[in-house]
Amino acid sequence: MKLSWKQGLSAWAAMSCSLLLAAWLNYYLSDNGFIKEPNQTYDYIVVGAGTSGCVLAAKLAGSNSKVLVIEAGGEPPWYSWIPLIAPILQGSQHDWRFRTVPQKFAAGALHGNQAFWPQGKMVGGSGQMNFLIHTTGSPGDFDSWKVPGWDSQTMKNTLEGLTCWTKGNVKPKPFGTRPSFLLDDEPEMCSVPVLTDIENSTSCSDKMQHHQCSSAAIKLQRVNATEKPLLKAFLDAGRACGHSVSDMDRWSDAGSFMASHNTIDGLAGQRWSTYLSHLMPAMKTHNNLHVLTKSSVTKLVWKRNKVIGIQYLDNDGRIKHVKATREVILSAGTIKTTQILQQSGVGPPHVLEPLDIPIKADLPVGENLQDHLQVPLFVELNSSVSMNVIKMLNPRQFWNYMVHGKGALATSGIEGIATLTKTRENGKSSKPYGMLILFNMGSINADVYTSVANIKKEAFHRWFPKSSSLSQEGFVLISVCLHPRSRGHVRIISTDPTQPPEIDPAYLNHEYDVQCSIDTIKQGVELLNTDAFRALGAKLHWPTFPECGGKQGSDNQRYMECLVRTAALTMYHPAGTAAMGREDNPDAVVDPELRVRGVTGLRVVDASVLPRLPSGPPNSVLIAIADRAADFILEEKINIRK
Numbered sequence: 001m002k003l004s005w006k007q008g009l010s011a012w013a014a015m016s017c018s019l020l021l022a023a024w025l026n027y028y029l030s031d032n033g034f035i036k037e038p039n040q041t042y043d044y045i046v047v048g049a050g051t052s053g054c055v056l057a058a059k060l061a062g063s064n065s066k067v068l069v070i071e072a073g074g075e076p077p078w079y080s081w082i083p084l085i086a087p088i089l090q091g092s093q094h095d096w097r098f099r100t101v102p103q104k105f106a107a108g109a110l111h112g113n114q115a116f117w118p119q120g121k122m123v124g125g126s127g128q129m130n131f132l133i134h135t136t137g138s139p140g141d142f143d144s145w146k147v148p149g150w151d152s153q154t155m156k157n158t159l160e161g162l163t164c165w166t167k168g169n170v171k172p173k174p175f176g177t178r179p180s181f182l183l184d185d186e187p188e189m190c191s192v193p194v195l196t197d198i199e200n201s202t203s204c205s206d207k208m209q210h211h212q213c214s215s216a217a218i219k220l221q222r223v224n225a226t227e228k229p230l231l232k233a234f235l236d237a238g239r240a241c242g243h244s245v246s247d248m249d250r251w252s253d254a255g256s257f258m259a260s261h262n263t264i265d266g267l268a269g270q271r272w273s274t275y276l277s278h279l280m281p282a283m284k285t286h287n288n289l290h291v292l293t294k295s296s297v298t299k300l301v302w303k304r305n306k307v308i309g310i311q312y313l314d315n316d317g318r319i320k321h322v323k324a325t326r327e328v329i330l331s332a333g334t335i336k337t338t339q340i341l342q343q344s345g346v347g348p349p350h351v352l353e354p355l356d357i358p359i360k361a362d363l364p365v366g367e368n369l370q371d372h373l374q375v376p377l378f379v380e381l382n383s384s385v386s387m388n389v390i391k392m393l394n395p396r397q398f399w400n401y402m403v404h405g406k407g408a409l410a411t412s413g414i415e416g417i418a419t420l421t422k423t424r425e426n427g428k429s430s431k432p433y434g435m436l437i438l439f440n441m442g443s444i445n446a447d448v449y450t451s452v453a454n455i456k457k458e459a460f461h462r463w464f465p466k467s468s469s470l471s472q473e474g475f476v477l478i479s480v481c482l483h484p485r486s487r488g489h490v491r492i493i494s495t496d497p498t499q500p501p502e503i504d505p506a507y508l509n510h511e512y513d514v515q516c517s518i519d520t521i522k523q524g525v526e527l528l529n530t531d532a533f534r535a536l537g538a539k540l541h542w543p544t545f546p547e548c549g550g551k552q553g554s555d556n557q558r559y560m561e562c563l564v565r566t567a568a569l570t571m572y573h574p575a576g577t578a579a580m581g582r583e584d585n586p587d588a589v590v591d592p593e594l595r596v597r598g599v600t601g602l603r604v605v606d607a608s609v610l611p612r613l614p615s616g617p618p619n620s621v622l623i624a625i626a627d628r629a630a631d632f633i634l635e636e637k638i639n640i641r642k
């Protein structure tokens with residue numbers, strides 16, 4: 001059949017349009033990197049698409065290696081992007097719902113003295129359900145690790161590399177360079193001292209040019225004290241009590257009060273996780289990156305002492321395998337990474353031998369478990385400066401959020417944080433020992449809170465009186481001991497990988513943790529006696545737990561001790577069970593480049609490698625660690641080629 005040139009042109013145009021349409025549909029309607037069946041072999045397999053796994057996988061994929069990310073959960077639900085309602089993810093199908101064993105010295109207000117440990121089970125991991133507080137730790141944290149390559153100077157450089165300023169005309173760099181922390185556009189930001197050297201730049205635009213932002217930047221929303229009277233009172237009270245007040249999280253040991261910086265995209269009003277900032281863009285641009293969800297890794301596959309792949313259960317419970325030619329990297333979070341290692345024969349004999357698991361490497365996997373504990377106390381106010389359920393349910397809030405991405409729903413409720421170095425006796429500790437957090441919420445739903453945190457109802461009402469009223473004004477003052485000395489463990493108790501391991505954080509086993517918590521609470525209580533808080537009618541409700549006796553208050557040491565042992569709750573930061581360390585350190589599970597000692601082809605990159613927790617919530621420090629780990633892996637790849 002012969003076509004006229006007109007018919008030929010039309011056919012060509014129709015075909016091109018169809019191809020373009022198909023390509024467009026394929027791009028937008030395909031899962032953009034999500035796969036149903038993996039290939040047989042990849043260069044790298046990253047286990048877990050959480051805070052660390054997303055950063056690592058994105059960076060490895062940028063090097064053209066074939067990368068598989070395998071994640072036990074599914075895609076995060078739409079509401080996980082709304083900052084204020086993050087707590088409703090706890091106890092849901094997107095949470096691993098771990099539980100500790102009954103605690104001997106703590107958790108008196110909890111049923112069976114058992115703490116519930118939420119951990120994210122979805123793409124984004126715990127970073128997709130956390131409370132969005134950004135902190136960078138302090139230099140002393142890293143120096144105290146005594147691990148080559150992880151000293152304060154190196155971490156300072158890494159964190160500076162991750163920090164970015166933006167204003168108006170700064171163009172994002174293409175993806176694939178260093179990720180950055182990207183602050184919301186605020187003119188006064190530049191005059192604020194931040195991460196050392198940038199302070200020395202002469203002008204605002206210097207600083208901007210110096211720190212251009214990559215499109216993988218992690219956005220930080222700074223709570224603005226001029227718009228938030230409660231935060232202003234917190235900062236004024238800190239100043240009145242002799243603490244320093246800074247506008248930024250500083251790379252410094254000087255404890256200070258500051259407005260919280262939260263990982264929220266201020267323009268869209270949505271959670272900013274490493275899924276959004278790293279994995280999602282990498283999935284769109286790198287077809288060598290595959291992400292398999294709803295597939296749970298159960299074991300490592302070995303060839304003698306080398307890890308050559310993984311075994312996993314697919315969504316239908318079938319056992320499957322995938323091979324890795326270079327490395328398997330465990331980023332499954334502290335609990336599950338520990339479980340996978342132990343199930344695969346990497347762990348201490350006293351855990352593996354009773355279960356007849358052949359030992360591949362005798363290492364203290366699962367020991368050194370630590371967590372931050374928080375003691376939340378309720379402060380009633382008589383001024384209308386706080387958030388509560390009635391204000392939140394106002395249709396204007398919804399409109400404001402849906403249309404403008406603004407309002408209470410676009411915040412985490414965390415307004416101020418303070419790292420404490422000044423002691424009550426006017427001495428100074430060498431590094432921060434405590435943290436105070438201002439959570440602006442006057443009413444707390446008793447049903448939700450008691451069920452997600454396993455709190456006894458009666459204890460709740462003695463602890464948060466009045467807060468159940470939907471229109472209550474007030475806030476929660478959270479005290480955290482930053483460097484707990486109690487150490488617990490994670491141990492498998494069955495060879496069945498679907499059985500959760502035994503989790504015992506041994507909370508408040510060490511006397512220091514009790515006193516450190518008491519000192520932090522006392523510093524918080526002092527704030528409430530300042531003019532700034534008196535003007536708002538602040539009244540602290542000391543919990544009236546019967547076991548703590550009749551005389552409540554910070555002067556009664558017996559009451560304070562009992563308060564801590566009854567009311568301390570997890571801060572959700574389990575860490576340390578596969579700690580990094582020098583070759584000669586018997587407590588180290590991974591070497592300074594995060595390779596598991598005594599075997600090959602295996603690395604750990606997540607919160608379990610922290611030898612000790614940093615001075616604050618760890619999410620941003622973990623991002624820095626994953627970023628460095630990717631560099632180690634890629635450097636090794638280059639060296640092998642040479």
Ligand SMILES: Cc1cc2nc3c(=O)[nH]c(=O)nc-3n(C[C@H](O)[C@H](O)[C@H](O)COP(=O)(O)OP(=O)(O)OC[C@H]3O[C@@H](n4cnc5c(N)ncnc54)[C@H](O)[C@@H]3O)c2cc1C
Nearest residue numbers: 048050051052072125126130131132133297336607617619
């Ligand atoms: C409720 C809550 C609030 C928090 N608030 C803050 C905060 O405000 N600021 C802060 O800095 N930090 C906060 N944190 C802590 C912080 O989010 C975590 O420390 C951090 O996300 C841990 O990162 P990770 O990479 O170690 O593990 P995760 O982010 O937990 O990622 C592990 C991933 O591995 C997957 N996985 C596990 N097992 C398997 C398996 N067998 N096979 C395949 N995939 C698997 C999991 O489903 C998960 O997606 C909070 C945590 C929680 C839970």
